[in-house]
Every structure is written in structure tokens, then in C-alpha cells.
Amino acid sequence: MKFEKYGDIAAGGVVAAFAVLGLAYLVPVGVKAPPNISVAPLAPAFWPSIIFWMMLGFATLIIAKGIFGIMRADTDGAEVDADSGMKARTTRTLIAIVLLFVYQAALEPIGMVLASIIAGLAFTALAGERRYRYFVPVAVLLPIVLYYFFTKIAAIPIPLGFFEFIEF
Amino acid sequence: MDIIQEAFLHVATWQTILALFCGVAIGTIIGAIPGMTVSMGVALTLPFTFTLDPVTGILLLLGVYKGGIYGGSITAIVIRAPGTPAASCTVLDGFPMAQKGEARKALEMALYASCIADFISNLALIFFAGFLASLALKFGAPEFFTLIVFSLTIIAGVSGDDLIKGLASAMLGLIGATVGLDLVYGTDRFVFGVYELMGGLAFIPVLIGLFALPEIINHYTHKDRGVGDINKIGSARLSFAELKGSLKSILRGSVIGVVLGAIPGIGGAPAAFLSYSEAKRTSPNGKNFGKGEVEGVAAAESGNNGVAGATMIPLLALGVPGDVITAVILGAFMVHGLRPGPILFQQNLDIIYALFMGIMMSSVFLFIIGKSSIRMFSRIAEIPNSILYPAVLILCVFGAYAINNTIFDILVMMAVGVLGFGMLKFGFPTAPFLIAFVLGPLLEDNFRQALLISQGDYGIFVRGPICWFFWALTVLSVVIVLNRSTGFLKFMKRQPKAGT
Numbered sequence: 001m002k003f004e005k006y007g008d009i010a011a012g013g014v015v016a017a018f019a020v021l022g023l024a025y026l027v028p029v030g031v032k033a034p035p036n037i038s039v040a041p042l043a044p045a046f047w048p049s050i051i052f053w054m055m056l057g058f059a060t061l062i063i064a065k066g067i068f069g070i071m072r073a074d075t076d077g078a079e080v081d082a083d084s085g086m087k088a089r090t091t092r093t094l095i096a097i098v099l100l101f102v103y104q105a106a107l108e109p110i111g112m113v114l115a116s117i118i119a120g121l122a123f124t125a126l127a128g129e130r131r132y133r134y135f136v137p138v139a140v141l142l143p144i145v146l147y148y149f150f151t152k153i154a155a156i157p158i159p160l161g162f163f164e165f166i167e168f
Numbered sequence: 169m170d171i172i173q174e175a176f177l178h179v180a181t182w183q184t185i186l187a188l189f190c191g192v193a194i195g196t197i198i199g200a201i202p203g204m205t206v207s208m209g210v211a212l213t214l215p216f217t218f219t220l221d222p223v224t225g226i227l228l229l230l231g232v233y234k235g236g237i238y239g240g241s242i243t244a245i246v247i248r249a250p251g252t253p254a255a256s257c258t259v260l261d262g263f264p265m266a267q268k269g270e271a272r273k274a275l276e277m278a279l280y281a282s283c284i285a286d287f288i289s290n291l292a293l294i295f296f297a298g299f300l301a302s303l304a305l306k307f308g309a310p311e312f313f314t315l316i317v318f319s320l321t322i323i324a325g326v327s328g329d330d331l332i333k334g335l336a337s338a339m340l341g342l343i344g345a346t347v348g349l350d351l352v353y354g355t356d357r358f359v360f361g362v363y364e365l366m367g368g369l370a371f372i373p374v375l376i377g378l379f380a381l382p383e384i385i386n387h388y389t390h391k392d393r394g395v396g397d398i399n400k401i402g403s404a405r406l407s408f409a410e411l412k413g414s415l416k417s418i419l420r421g422s423v424i425g426v427v428l429g430a431i432p433g434i435g436g437a438p439a440a441f442l443s444y445s446e447a448k449r450t451s452p453n454g455k456n457f458g459k460g461e462v463e464g465v466a467a468a469e470s471g472n473n474g475v476a477g478a479t480m481i482p483l484l485a486l487g488v489p490g491d492v493i494t495a496v497i498l499g500a501f502m503v504h505g506l507r508p509g510p511i512l513f514q515q516n517l518d519i520i521y522a523l524f525m526g527i528m529m530s531s532v533f534l535f536i537i538g539k540s541s542i543r544m545f546s547r548i549a550e551i552p553n554s555i556l557y558p559a560v561l562i563l564c565v566f567g568a569y570a571i572n573n574t575i576f577d578i579l580v581m582m583a584v585g586v587l588g589f590g591m592l593k594f595g596f597p598t599a600p601f602l603i604a605f606v607l608g609p610l611l612e613d614n615f616r617q618a619l620l621i622s623q624g625d626y627g628i629f630v631r632g633p634i635c636w637f638f639w640a641l642t643v644l645s646v647v648i649v650l651n652r653s654t655g656f657l658k659f660m661k662r663q664p665k666a667g668t
Contacts, residue, residue, distance in 0.1 A: 061332045104579050
């Protein structure tokens with residue numbers, strides 16, 4: 001399978017790209033430093049720069065390891081069979097990730113309770129669960145119980161979005 | 169003798185015993201809720217102590233504190249969402265055990281290790297408060313720095329089969345820890361105008377994002393869609409032989425917890441990781457660590473619970489709170505007109521002895537409450553994953569929000585969750601990320617503080633025996649790691665034979 005075969009190279013590449021981005025852009029632009037610093041290691045950019053350089057070094061080693069791995073696999077002639085259900089599972093996983101951020105984005109406008117109820121139902125349905133009599137009560141009651149716990153016992157205000165006018 | 173009698177009278181009232189019992193129970197529940205920190209629990213309980221007798225009130229808070237530290241391990245084991253930062257190390261072996269159907273065994277080991285470590289920590293508080301407080305005072309920035317450098321060698325131990333990926337993961341954790349305001353100059357680092365980032369990335373959302381969310385997302389990659397997929401509790405219970413086999417790690421972890429707990433500002437998480445690392449290094453089962461080894465749970469839990477009694481040492485002996493929790497407890501002392509420190513030992517020795525008695529009693533209550541709750545908590549593992557994981561997600565969202573009352577933290581949690589999922593898929597271990605994220609700020613701050621003190625002279629890092637001690641341990645640790653991964657020493661030993 002290509003993903004597994006080139007996994008290390010891809011992963012190393014992503015980490016290396018992030019390290020280069022850090023050294024070329026994030027540190028110079030994102031780290032503000034006062035003008036007169038007498039001791040270089042005291043500069044706010046000193047530590048992040050060292051970390052990014054080390055990251056780049058380790059990423060290079062990961063890529064090298066990946067290349068050696070491919071060379072060895074080619075010599076062995078090993079090939080992994082493609083998984084037939086892979087595409088469907090990848091799609092489901094991507095939907096789950098997108099749903100996560102939709103859930104986060106919905107928290108402020110519609111409130112944590114309603115957003116959590118909808119998210120709970122959506123995530124459970126996405127997992128293929130069809131035993132409604134079990135999962136619907138859990139998805140509905142859990143956010144309400146948590147809301148009561150945090151607001152009434154722990155005195156932490158939970159945003160209710162446009163339901164803010166309702167006094168639970 | 170009169171003083172001990174007086175102290176006993178303070179403790180032996182039904183109000184005090186009930187308060188302590190309730191405190192441990194409340195703490196256990198609070199610790200088991202991701203997002204509810206122990207410090208939050210202690211702070212919330214503080215107002216209830218105002219009308220109580222000083223000993224009763226302070227023991228109520230101490231009960232919450234001790235219960236909370238243990239409680240954090242429950243969700244770490246059962247749903248991979250540590251309730252407290254200190255319990256994050258327990259995840260490494262606790263959750264794999266739960267997946268193997270050994271949740272109950274892991275919870276039992278966590279309880280026994282916690283109680284033993286807590287008891288030892290309490291004894292240390294009673295007998296060595298003065299000595300440990302003076303040792304703690306010898307720790308300046310350079311000593312802290314060398315201690316943290318040594319602690320970072322744990323990364324090699326938790327990197328699994330791929331040390332390079334473990335180190336790359338640690339770099340990601342270190343860079344994550346640099347976000348926020350620079351502590352020396354107060355300037356922005358990687359804030360990019362987002363004011364929520366000024367305080368840095370909050371620990372609990374990162375923790376939950378790194379451990380719980382990847383597991384939830386990964387659930388959707390399973391072939392069988394996970395319906396009816398249950399982590400059975402199984403009949404596996406902790407045997408006496410297993411407890412005995414882990415006793416060495418528990419005792420070592422307790423001592424590590426006591427020493428680190430006595431040093432203000434260290435906390436339970438580094439103690440747990442250091443204890444875990446030492447156990448992995450020395451145990452004959454070291455290779456199974458991270459794959460569901462019961463000794464790993466014992467080492468982690470003894471490390472973080474060993475801190476519990478010891479954090480009271482600088483507070484009681486010197487009047488210096490070592491962390492947020494002891495600062496709140498200091499507040500409780502002051503509300504009742506008491507000022508911890510040497511004067512308290514002279515003027516209110518009966519109260520000190522009463523607290524010692526109550527603290528010892530809290531270990532017993534922790535055992536009783538923990539034991540009776542294990543069956544209930546381990547039942548969580550029997551809920552089908554298709555229902556459990558969405559429920560855990562909702563719990564995580566509420567928990568992440570509750571830390572700072574900001575939805576931004578939920579975004580951080582989700583972003584780290586996606587990152588953690590990517591790391592999982594590409595074989596990057598997440599534990600090094602976490603260790604580096606926890607220890608990173610301590611490492612950098614102490615490095616820079618030391619250089620500020622010495623005005624740029626690096627000689628400060630070898631200024632005394634404590635520094636040398638930790639440098640020696642670091643070198644030893646690195647040699648062991650290199651030898652383990654390359655077989656260098658074996659190769660060197662074989663060389664003369666090859667020549668003959």
C-alpha cells in the first residue's frame with residue numbers, strides 16, 4: 001500500500017516543511033524581541049530557533065529512514081494488498097474531522113447544550129450505531145447533565161447561544 | 169503528650185471525619201472529570217471551610233486534593249482522557265490495559281499504588297519536613313535546569329520502537345510550549361494577534377486533544393464500524409504476586425514523588441514521568457511498558473501520588489506554597505488566622521499534629537472510596553464504543569471549555585486532536601510530545617533565569633553537587649539509551665575476543 005510504503009517520507013516531509021516554515025517565517029515574524037539583548041541565549045527567539053533546527057534534523061533522519069525502507073522493501077519484493085474498504089473508511093474519518101470543527105463553530109451561536117446534543121447524535125450515527133433507544137437518551141441527557149453540573153455546582157457559565165434567554 | 173492529646177481531640181470529631189471523607193469523595197469525582205482540575209475543586213470547596221473549625225476546614229481541602237489526584241487516573245485508564253495533568257502518564261499503560269479487558273486490574277493497581285505512595289508521602293511530611301524543606305531550598309534555576317534535562321531523557325524510554333520519531337514528536341511538544349508571552353521580556357511568541365494565545369496553549373485541552381481525540385477519530389477508521397465493539401472488563405483482577413512484583417517501582421516512585429513534591433513548582437506530572445522512566449529502565453518487564461504493563465501504571469501512580477503529602481512540606485515548614493493548590497490551602501490557613509511556617513510549629517503545634525493525623529487518615533479513606541468505586545468506574549469500559557466515544561467527546565468539549573471559560577480552548581483541543589490522529593497514523597508516539605510540552609517551559613525558564621543570574625556565564629550549570637549529580641544521571645541515561653538502540657557496549661565487549 002502506497003500510504004504505508006511512503007509513510008515515513010511523507011511524515012518526515014511534513015515535519016521538515018514545518019521546521020523550515022518555522023525558521024523562515026514563524027520565528028522571524030512571530031517572535032518579537034526587544035532591541036538590546038546582551039546575552040544571545042536570553043533572546044526570545046533563541047529557544048524556538050534551536051528547536052526548529054533540531055526538528056529539521058530529526059525530520060531529515062526520518063526521510064532517510066523512509067528511503068532506506070523503500071529500498072529494502074523493493075529488494076524483498078514485498079507488496080501489501082490494497083484494502084477494499086479503505087476509501088469508505090477514509091471518507092468517514094474525514095467527515096468525522098470536519099464534524100469536529102463544525103461542532104466547535106456551532107458552540108457559540110447555538111450554545112453548548114444544543115450543539116452537543118446534535119454532535120452526539122451525528123457522531124454516534126456516523127459510527128453506524130442504530131440502537132436509537134440507547135444512544136438518543138445518552139446524546140440528549142449527557143449535555144444537559146453536564147450543563148447543570150458546570151453551571152449550578154461548579155459555577156462555570158456555559159454558553160447557551162440564542163437560548164441564552166431561557167433560564168434552566 | 170498533652171499536645172498529642174489535644175491534636176487527637178481536634179481530629180476525633182464526627183465533623184472532621186465526615187469532612188475528610190467527603191473531601192476525598194468529592195476530590196475523586198472531580199479528578200475523574202476531564203476539565204475539572206484539582207485546583208478548581210479545592211478552590212470551589214474553600215468557601216465551605218470558612219464556617220468550619222480550622223482543622224476540619226483544612227482537612228476538607230486536603231481530602232479534595234488527595235482524592236483529586238487519584239481520581240485523575242480513573243478516566244485516564246478507562247477512556248484515555250486524564251482528569252488531571254499528573255495522571256497523563258497513567259494513560260500510557262492504563263488505557264492499553266483497559267483495551268485488553270483489564271480495566272479493573274489497572275484501576276486496582278492505580279488505587280494500591282496511590283494509597284501506598286500517599287502513605288509514604290505523608291510519613292515523609294511528618295518525619296522529614298525540615299530536612300526536605302532545606303534540601304528544596306538548595307534548588308535554584310541551574311539545579312532545576314539540570315533536573316529537567318535529566319527528566320527529558322524519559323523521552324527515549326517512551327518513544328517505543330522509533331527513537332527518531334519520538335524525538336521529532338518531542339520537538340513538536342517543545343515548540344508548542346513556547347507559544348505565548350515570553351516570560352523574561354514579556355514579548356509575543358507565535359501569538360500572531362490572537363489574544364487567547366498570549367497565555368500559551370492551555371495544558372488540559374492539549375492533553376485531552378492529544379490522547380482522547382485521536383482515539384475517537386481513529387474509531388471511524390475501523391473496518392467493522394465499531395458497533396458493539398466493547399472493551400470488556402473481564403474477570404482479571406490484580407493478584408498479590410503482581411502487586412508484590414511492582415512494589416519496588418511503587419516505593420521508588422513514592423520517593424521520587426516525595427523529593428520532587430517538596431520542591432516548589434514541580435508538580436505531579438514530572439514526578440510521574442520520572443518514576444515511570446526509572447521503572448521502565450530497571451524493570452525486567454521494561455519492554456512491555458507502553459503496551460499495557462501493570463507495573464507501568466504502578467510507577468506512574470506512585471510518582472504522582474508521592475507528591476501529595478510532600479507538597480505540604482514547603483507550605484507547613486516554610487510557609488511557601490509550592491503550587492496553586494497549596495496556595496489555596498494557604499488561603500484557608502490565613503482565613504482562620506493561622507500563618508504556616510516555623511511560627512506555626514511553635515505556637516500551634518496541636519493543629520500541626522491534628523493535620524498530620526488527619527492526613528494519615530485520608531490515605532485510609534482514599535483506599536475505602538477508591539475500592540468501592542472501582543467496580544462502578546470500570547463498568548464504563550463495557551459501554552459500546554460507538555456510544556461511548558461520542559459521549560467522551562462531549563465530556564471533553566465541556567471539560568476543555570471549563571478550564572478558562574473560552575471556546576478557543578476547544579478549538580485548540582480539536583486542532584491538537586487532529587495532529588495527534590496524524591501522529592498516530594504515521595507512527596509518531598504522542599507521549600514524548602506531552603512530556604516535552606509539560607517540561608518545556610520549566611526547561612527554558614530555568615535555563616534563561618540561570619543565565620540572567622550568571623550574566624551569560626554557562627559555568628552556572630555546573631555550580632554545585634546537585635547540578636553535577638543530575639548531569640551524571642543524564643549522561644548515564646543517554647549511554648544506556650544509545651547502548652540499547654545500537655548495542656554499542658556489546659560490540660565493544662566482543663572486540664578483544666575477535667582479535668584473539
